[in-house]
Amino acid sequence: MRGSLEKRFWAYTEKGEDAECWKWLAYKDRKGYGVLRDTQSGKIVKAHRVSWQLHYGPIPKGKCICHRCDNSSCVNPAHLFVGTSQENNADRDTKGRQRTGNQKGEHNPRHKLSREDVKAIRRRYETSRITQADLGKIYGVSPALISMVVNYRRWEHV
Numbered sequence: 001m002r003g004s005l006e007k008r009f010w011a012y013t014e015k016g017e018d019a020e021c022w023k024w025l026a027y028k029d030r031k032g033y034g035v036l037r038d039t040q041s042g043k044i045v046k047a048h049r050v051s052w053q054l055h056y057g058p059i060p061k062g063k064c065i066c067h068r069c070d071n072s073s074c075v076n077p078a079h080l081f082v083g084t085s086q087e088n089n090a091d092r093d094t095k096g097r098q099r100t101g102n103q104k105g106e107h108n109p110r111h112k113l114s115r116e117d118v119k120a121i122r123r124r125y126e127t128s129r130i131t132q133a134d135l136g137k138i139y140g141v142s143p144a145l146i147s148m149v150v151n152y153r154r155w156e157h158v
């Protein structure tokens with residue numbers, strides 16, 4: 001979609017009530033933050049930062065735009081605040097959103113396999129003529145993940 005950054009921002013925003021998160025409907029980065037291209041500069045910008053600028057003006061140099069709601073795709077300006085990286089990290093820690101030391105396997109919130117799945121995959125791959133692609137279909141994951149599991153590049157602790 002072409003046009004001004006403001007016009008494109010609103011085209012991709014599902015605005016809710018003042019207290020609700022406003023959903024970003026377009027592309028999101030791997031951390032869930034809404035992003036769009038600033039057609040004037042050609043740069044990719046984060047949607048929540050655009051929201052802040054549209055509602056409150058320029059972002060102070062070296063500052064972050066942080067989420068009170070902890071919803072990275074939210075663009076409601078009432079849910080945003082200006083802070084330093086240290087303040088953003090302290091906010092994360094206070095709310096218990098920090099990573100712990102062990103994010104492997106079932107401790108990783110995005111895991112798709114269990115320890116038992118990993119053991120079964122390795123056993124089946126070693127003892128039968130099943131392909132990694134077929135194992136991926138059975139377990140609902142990519143053949144690439146199956147390859148990393150059977151070659152101990154993922155779930156190496158199991």
